[in-house]
Amino acid sequence: MSDRIKLARADLHFYEEPIISGTRGSGAIFFSGCSLGCVFCQNREISHGGFGEYVSEGELADIMLRLYGRGAHNINLVTPTHFVPSIAGALTEARKRGLEIPVVYNTSSYESASCMEMLSPLIDVYLPDLKYHTKKSAGRYSYAEDLPEIAKRNIDIMYESRGPVCLDKDGLITSGVVVRVLxxxxxxxxxxxxxxxxxTRYGDNIFISIMSQYTPISGLTPPLNRRVSISEYAELCDYASDIGIKNAFVQDRESADGSFTPKFDLTGVKPI
Ligand code: SF4
Incomplete structure (x- = not known):
């Protein structure tokens, strides 16, 4: 991708964790492209294919304010890493023009240290993935052996920046870190x-989202060519409970359904 912001969708989104989606939805802005290239990517049409429409920083600020006006609980920047310098400009403008809801940074966690530094004054809630523990899996499935190391460093930076999770009176997150484990x-x-x-590292100061929604795309080889079994997911959730994790989200079996992937049709990208 170039430094020109490219978007595939901007709309209210109801399928994030309940402390993010709430009742009115999260103002999700889906950026085209991605800093990773996972073999199982469900958003490959935009992450690998680059589908989307170019917008200026001012237009991105307009989009944020439109979502705010529609009642979004937050602005949710989805796969934004490669556009961070331009997003910073748009966010600063939107804040000046009256944006008053939390901003969520929804990421694969594959950022440089300088990118993390740029984000620190702008972001209220971090929603990072921690997909892998081993270099082998990270190299095989996302072509990035250093992903576990970089993601762990970045989650440390996120936690240092925002501290323990804060919820408002309605139970919606206003600040903190929610780590997704797929x-x-x-x-x-x-x-x-x-x-x-x-x-071990963060105790219950962060929330952990334990995700079962993996949905195989065509052309994958074993073991990635099937869904996660009920017993596999139950074993992982039992383990979370056994080691004392209290602040966790779990998913229903129905979440492993392609219909939960939003349509990338430029909804909300240009004013009607
Ligand atoms: S990080 Fe997410 S959006 Fe990017 S390629 Fe991997 S699965 Fe797709």
Whole structure:
């Protein structure tokens, strides 16, 4: 991607964790492109294919304010890493023009240290993935052996920046870190190591979202060509409970359904 912001969708979104989606929805802005290239990506049409429409920083600020005007609980920047310098300009403008809701940074966690520094004064809530514990999995599935190390460093920076999770009177997050752990088929042991790592390091000061929604795309080979089994997911959730994790979200089986992936049709990108 270039430094020109490209978007695929901007709309109220109801399928994030309940402390983010609330009752009125999260103002999700889906950026085109991605700093990773996961083989199982469900958003490949925009992350790999680059589908989207260019907008200026001022237009992105307009989009944020429109979502705010529609009642969004927050602005949710989805896969924004590669556009951070331009997003910083748009956010600063939107804040000056009256944006008063929290900003959520929804990321694969594959950022440089300088990018993390730029984000610190702008972001209220971090929503990072911690997909892998081993270099082997990260290299095989996302072509980035250094992802576990970089993601862990960045989650440390996020926690230092925002501290423990804060919720408002309605139970919506206003500040803090929610880490997403996506269970992959036949990877319960690795996911347990991730949960153990997170709980040992941050206790219940962060929330952990334990995700079962993995949905195989066509052309994948074993073990990635199937959904996560009920018993695999139950084993992981039991483990989370056994090691004392209290602030966790779990998913219904129905979440592993392609219909939960939003349509990338430029909704909300240009004013009607
Ligand atoms: S980080 Fe997420 S959006 Fe990017 S390629 Fe991987 S699964 Fe797709």
């Amino acid at each position: 269970l992959l088929p036949a990877h319960v042991a690795e996911a347990k190591l991730i949960l153990k790592y997170l709980h």
